[in-house]
Amino acid sequence: MLRGRENEQAAIDALLDGARAGTSGALVLRGEPGIGKTALLRYAADRADGLRVLRGSGTEFESELPFAGLHLLLRPALDRLDALPARQREALTSAFGLGEVGAVDRFMIGAGVLSLLAELAENEPVVCLVDDAHWLDRASAEALRFAARRLDREGVVLLFAIREHATTFASGALAELRLAGLDTASAGALLDERNADLPAEVRQRLIDDTRGNPLALLELPAVLASSGAPPGPMPLTNRVLDAFHQQVRNLPATTQTWLLLAAADDTGELAVLRPAGTALQVEITDLQPAQDSGMLSLESGALVFRHPLLRAAAYHGAPLAPRIAAHQALATAYRDRGDVDREAWQLAFVATGPDERVAAGLEHAADRALRRSGYVAAATAYERSAQLSESTEQAVRRLALACEAGANGGQLDWARARAERASRDATESELTARLVEVQASADFAQGELGRAHTLLTTGARAIAAEDTDRAFWMLMRALHCAWATPTDERLLADSLDAFDTLQLPADDPRLALVWLARWGMAVPLGRDVDGYPPLEDVVARATAAAKGPTGRIEVTSRAFICGLDDEGIEAAMALVAEARNTGVIYALPAGLGYLALLHAVLGNRREARIAATEGIAIARDTGQPLWVSYASGALAYVAAMQGDEVACQRHTEEAGLRLSLGVTAAGATWAQFAQALLDLGLGRIQGAFDRLQALASGPTRHQNANLRAVPDLVEAATRLGRVEEVTASLELYGRYAKAMRRPWIEALYARCLALTEQDAEPHFQRALTLHDDKSRLFERARTELLYGEWLRRARRRTDAREQLTSALQAFEELSAGPWAARARSELSAAGAAVTRTAASDVLAALTPQELQISQLAAQGMSNNDIAAQLFLSSRTVAYHLYKAYPKLGISSRSELAALL
Known part of the structure; x- marks a missing residue:
């Protein structure tokens, strides 16, 4: 019976009941050692009637081995791997070392975990209990976090027990319960239950000093009964460890050796421990006293400690010499089993100085971890290998490998610090360039753009003669740094011109990327494009x-x-398709973010929402806030177009990613543009003008959103009678239209001229001729609205009604409420009888995810295929289709195909 844990038990019961009903959930139990996390996991196991229970845990000696914790948890389910989509099956096969399939995206492994758990739950709901999750290797933790965030309708529960200040799962992405100590009454009842015969003052001090920590209340009375209360304060964990140390010391020496072996090993498997024990001259029968005392139990062929702190006491309480002997015996046992990775780490634990043999073994282990996408484990192994290297050259080379693996695994600060240190000893230019790229990656991600730019340009010059391709991509990344910094035309110009130093041949395909960059920056830099190769x-x-x-x-x-x-949409769709087909989940948010923005400016609101919704979810799952900002900016723009002020504000806040040095992410700039568009649509002209002027003159005025906002700025200025204040912006947009020669840009420029020049009508007519009837419906309708307003003021009511009617139809089709209201008002003023048109969009009731799944189903894809493409479970796909059908008034896939 658990004392004082009613609320926590209720939360666990709710999750288990939800799983029985087909709903999934995840919960992190966080608290200090001994607070009751393990007891709550046992409670969950005891209450899991009708659920399949999978158990796992992290261990201190397993935290360096990639996917060790994940393998321990999912080992009973590996017979279901064949049921998974091919990419996910290959990812898990690689992660668990069951086959060599090459490097895979590390997030694809998380998708595979989700699918495997969903497959298991097809027969019965599943609950996964992971104790000491703070000791999970980084690769396992990342995969489980990805799966937990995407749980939906599988009937799966994930419960993690984590130390109070551990950073594992600390992002706030998962629901969390922080465990406090027991109240005085519950603490007293627990002591009574254990028949703790203590003097009243010692009993009260125990409750006060432990702050109701249940493990301390259970383990310390025996110590206090014999020795009394300690004279001064001592950390709670140390007190409990001392109690465990005393229990261990009371056992026979041979039993203590068994406890040490079990504590020093990450698996606890008797198949490993028995030969190691034989090497240390202990027999299996020597285990009996530990089992009799309840310290250890045998479960599925492995020794399991009663409590994680007992494992720590058994290991750290042993003298150094026996610990070294235990690791050496385990290393030999793993070598005999052919597990060279664990052999290498066991030897590394006890290496006290340079040892090239151990260093080489760790490097090979790191290589294998890298091939399995265990980037963080590989980084740790490479670094330890560098520390054990006998030559400076080998140490620097291995540390460079560690830095690259760490950066690929998202440990940017860790990688940068080591790259800076290794750079001081690097003598080869190629190695120096690699270390520079690591430092620049960290600087760029954290907004230190100037420093990243300097590193990349300097590094590119140093490596250009030896490795032109590496130098090219370093300069391309430097160009991105220059583009993202507050306006510095000289930095932009120098970054573009730096490519000339590479002296690429005229037929080098990479030159096309350089020319594309030059085209894009010609207008902000005031460069003439007449000598440029044709943009198409x-x-x-x-x-x-x-x-x-x-x-x-x-x-x-x-x-x-x-x-x-x-062309941008085609490129973004190709990027998304490649990411899905190759399983490179990490690249998906970039493609989806750009796709969302492009659809938004084209007026494809439905497609923009689908791309943005998926992009935001995956960007959050993969830790890429930049692309959350992009996609949120797109949603803010769509909401502004439709006049949804609440949604626009919400998405603006989500897009408002600010980096250091005052740099604003591009998505946040788009969100500011959206706020101005919202003001313009709602008639708050002064607010729109102020926002747009701030963009036009602000530190990111050279960027895309600000240039595209000029037609809105001109409209706001015209309505306020302040056209003279936007002359420079209008001239800039004119140069943009002349340089790019895109019909839609020229149409908007003609609209601007119609608003600012005396003879407006030719410009309006030219704009409508240039507008595409099938795309950018919103912009065409706005031109028709402005032209209709002009015609009405010129008392040409019949002509005005023609333009305003067309505009109104488009605005209603787009659900652009404020703009439709303005068109109706103008039509009424032009003498037309106006009635509201009922919304006819049957798809409007669907959520973005329901619509996306419905579209894929209408194409003939099965639930399993859709799940594989969207990195969901097939049961989640089925659930969303089940919700979509009634909204669409249909009941079958064939009807869905006909409808869509």
Whole structure:
């Protein structure tokens, strides 16, 4: 019976009941050692009637081995791997070392975990209990966190027990319960239950000093009964450890040796411990006293400690010499089993100085971890290998490998600190360049853009003669740094011109990417494009030259900057498709973020919501706040177009990512543009003008959103009678239209001229001729609205009604409420009888995820195929289809296909 844990038990019961009903959930139990986390996991196991229970735990000696904790948890379910989608099956096979399939995206492993748990739950609900999750290796923790965040309708529960100040699962992404000590009454009842015969004053001090810590209340009375209360304060964990130490010391020496072996091993498997015990001259029968005392139990062929602190006491309470002997015996046992990774780590635990044999073994272990996408484990192994290296050259090389693995695993600060240290000893230019890239990656991610730019340009110059390709991509990243910094035209110009120093051949396909960048920055830098190769040819050649996510992101972003929105959508869709097909989940948020923005500016609100919703979810799951900002900016723009002030404000706040040095993420700039568009639509013209002027003159005025906002600025200025204040912005937009020669840009420029020049009508008519009837419906309708207003003021009511009617139809189709209201008002003033048109969009009732799943189902994809593409479970897909059908008034897939 648990004392004083009614609320925590109720929370666990609710999760288990939800799983029985087909709903999933995850919960982190966080608290100090001994506070009752393990007891609550046992409670969950006892209450899991009708659920399959999977148990796992982290251990101190397992935290360096990639996916060790995940393998321990899912080992009973590995016979179901064949039921998973191919990419996910390959990812888990690689992670568990069951086959060599090459490097996989580390987040694909998390998707595989979700699918495997969902597959298990097809037969019965599943509850996973993970104790000491703060000791999980980083790769296991990351995979479990990814799966936990995407749980939905599988009937799966994940419970994690974690130390109070551990950073594992500390992002706030999962629900959390912080455990406090027992109240006085519950603490007293627990002591009474254990027949703790203590003097009243000692009893009260025990309750007060332990702050109701249940483990301390259970373990310390025996110590206090014999020795009395200690004279001064002592950390609670140390008190409990001392109690455990005393219990261990009371056992026979051979039993203590068994406890030490079990504590020093990460698996507890008797198949490993028995030969190690034989080497230390202990027999299996020597285990009996530990089992009789309840310190250890045998479960599924492995020894399990009653409490994690007991394991710590058994290990740290042993003298150094026996600990070294235990690790050496375990190393031999693992070598005989062919487990060279664990052998290497067991030897590394006890190495006291340089040892090239152990260093080489750890490097090989790191190589294997890297092939399994265990980046953090690989980084740790490479670093330890560097520490044990006998030569400076080997140490620097291995530390560089550690830095690269750490950066790829998201440990940017860790990697940068070591890269800075290794750079001081590096003598090879290639090695120096690699270390520079690690430092620059960390600087860029944290907004230190100037420093990253300097590192990259200096490093590129140093390596250019030996490795042109590395130098090229370093300069490309430097260009991104310059673009993202507050306006510095000289830095931008120097970054562009730096590519000339590489002296690439005229037929080098990488030159297309350079020319695309030059096209995109020509207008902000005031450069003449007359001598540039044709933009359409440049985009086509750049698209052909783009390889992998980095190249495709480059083409997508530059096409967007150049106003090639249709080509940008194609590039973004290619990036998304490649990410899905190859399992590179990490690249998906970039493609989806750009796709959302492009659809938003094209007026494709439904597609924008689908891309943004998925992009935000995956960006959060993979720890990429920059792309959360991009996608949120797109949603803010769509909400502004439709006049949804609450949603626009919410998405603006979500997009408001600010980096250090005052740099604002591009998504936040788009959100500011959206706020101005919202003001304009709602008739708050002064507010719109102020926001747009701030963008036009602000530190990011060279960026894409600010340039695209100029037509809105001109409209606001015209309505306020302040056209003279936006002359410079209008001239800049004119240069943009002339340089890019895109019909939609020229149409908006013509609209601006219609608003600012005396002879307006030719410009309005030219704008409507340039507008595409099938895309950018919102912008065409706005031109029709402005033209209709002009015609009405010129007393040409019949002509005005034609333009205003067309505008109203478009605004209603787009659900652009404020703009539709304005068109109705103008139509009424023009003498037309206006009635509201009932919304006819049957898909409007669907959530973005329901719509996305419905569209894929309408294409003939099965639930399993949809789940694999969207990194969901098939049961979640089925649930969303079940919710969508009634909203659409249908009951079958065939009807869905006909409808969509």
